[in-house]
Amino acid sequence: MKFKQRMLVVVSLLIIVGFMLTASVSFYLSRQAALNSLVEHEMPLTSDNIYAEVQRDLIKPRTVSSFMGNDTFLEDWILGGERDSAAVTRYLNEIKQKYGAFTAFMVSDLTRNYYYAGGVLKQVSEKDSRDDWYFHLRQLPGDSELNLDPDLANGDELTIFINFKIRTSDGTFLGATGLGLNLASITQIFSDYRARYGNNVYLVTPTGNLLLQGRAGAEPQSLYQKVGVKSVVEQVLSQPEGRFSYVKDGKTYLLNTRHIEELDLILCVEAEEGQVDEALFPPLFITLFVSFVVTGVVLALLLKAINHYQQELESVAWQDPLTGLLNRRAFTERYERIKSGHLRSGKPLSLLMIDVDHFKTINDRGGHSLGDQVLQHIADLLDDNQRPTDCLGRWGGEEFILLLPDTGLEQAAQIAERIRAKLEEHQLVFQLCQQEVTLSIGVAEQQGLFDLDAHVLAADMALYKAKQDGRNCVRLEE
Missing domain, CATH: 3.30.450.20 (PAS domain)
Structure with missing residues (x-):
């Protein structure tokens, strides 16, 4: 796996794990707050409200009984x-x-x-x-x-x-x-609270018998028979009010109790602990969904940024900063790639070593700034006159190198001559330097066995010959 891919995977995992941890901690804290609210407020409030309802229902019958008495x-x-x-x-x-x-x-x-x-x-x-x-x-x-x-x-x-x-x-x-009031007359009160809060509400006698159960038929008739509650029955029956919890079928239930002295009954409000999760799961899923969307967006932006900077780094690593042509390292790699194809096909591969004549004089008269401009103009000229399959680079100083795939020595010489003549006719460079700027070019060919060092050496020797022959000319390897 490439370094870039590994980095994307690592960053993805870090972001996802971070979001998961944040969502988990948030869910846990919200759940604890919801449970505390259920135990400390909702269930006692339900108990108080039902107690008040029962008390209210007894006021009128008490008044009538007093009147009768x-x-x-x-x-x-x-x-x-x-x-x-x-x-x-x-x-x-x-x-x-x-x-x-x-x-x-x-x-x-x-x-x-x-x-x-x-x-x-x-x-x-x-x-x-x-x-x-x-x-x-x-x-x-x-x-x-x-x-x-x-x-x-x-x-x-x-x-x-x-x-x-x-x-x-x-x-x-x-x-x-x-007067006598049917105990079932307060059933509607209990049903309303069950529907409103989702809690089970029922009454228990001092002996533990269950009255007005919310799940008739499904519940036992005695608190002693109720699964999970057996461990706290004695406390429920002996304390005026209390808060308890028990486990049934792998689920935790919360129980809030209050003694109704007038009826000598215990009012029980029961809630499943997991009911708070039902309200918390949708926000959790939304948070996770948003986290995955954000992760995708972040990764897309990160990938774009990495590609952008990778291209910049590659341009720094492979391009000559002055001319924009391939530098020596990049040209060497490209030569090896082209050479592989020629080893299979057996076709010739030619190389041009191009040197700017009297470049030191240009630098001495106009400074390095003028020399840089001349090199840039020559690089543009060479780039404009190369074929799509050719490979052009700056070899160093005022030397350029041009690789001509599938090209014999004679055809390469023609290309070199055309390039030399183009610069000779280039008025912009002449006006810039106020002197004639020419090229000396050495041409070398390899076929069958390809070696860059030997190829460059042969082209260099041809270039040296062009220099000896008065410059501004093309010479072939011997």
Whole structure:
């Protein structure tokens, strides 16, 4: 692999690795920030909002239950001997319909009858554990209590009961009344938050039973059966609020809990840690795409710059800086290439050594600046009179060298003579120097065996002969 290609590969890798590292670090930091926001803000906020929603939904039923507990109708009806049960049944049914309650009830402490909108449901008894709520309320110093129990009147559906004491003006306990709210009434609240935040929301009883799960049928009925959560169940059930994490099916889940004292339930907000990645992956892919585009643009510009400077370096390395012709090194390489073709074809190869006559006189009279201009004009003349296949160079000083492929000695001599005559007729050089400028040219041919040193030596000897014969002439090798 060439040096330029290796450099492009190295630079490409450095740029790509740099972008990858930058994108990875940015993704990691963004992910950590998103996770912190999820744990510290979003999940607690969801929990607070749901808690506030539940509290709000309980305000109206509490007000109605308070009204029922202080309603003189129920007090008078109980003290009157509970003679017309249809009256209290109608009363409870109207309350239920008017306020949209799941159930409305009243229990008389005198008869222990449990009334609801459909009539007498049962008699409460201290021996029946399902009636513990009543006797617990009876002993409370306050007027009301909220509890979660199955509703016998509605197929044992789990219901939030808001219980209120019925007492006389002197504080005598007469019974209990209130409303029941179906626990499923807050299902819509949970569904809205699941849809809005993508988090699973559910309630847990103090014993670990799961209520209002977001994935009905797919989730176990107890927190103890929930895969991954087993390790933190005791902490979840014992702490008023907390933040936990667990692993399930190779995925990490975050759990935020809060105890709802009024219902004696634990509100759980659950989120998969990987959900933050879904929002971060599109920017990451865009960043990587942009990085590859930028890398391509940078490499294209770099390649263009390298080619440009390479051409400049090559021109410095291969060109004569004054005339723009090939320098000796470049001419030598070109000779070797042309020689290879002639070795196969066996055709002749001729060489012209061209020297400017009396060049020292030109330099002495006009200075090196004038000498440089003369050499440039002669180089242009030689370049204009060479064939496309020929190879022209500056051999050094005032000497030029012209290689003529597929050319015999006689044809080469004709070319040399034409060049000599052209300069002799060149008025611009004459006007520049105010004297005649001529060329002496030596011509040599090789065929079969090609050697640049021997070829140059033969042409030099012919040139020397031209100098001896009075200059401004062409001489052939002997």
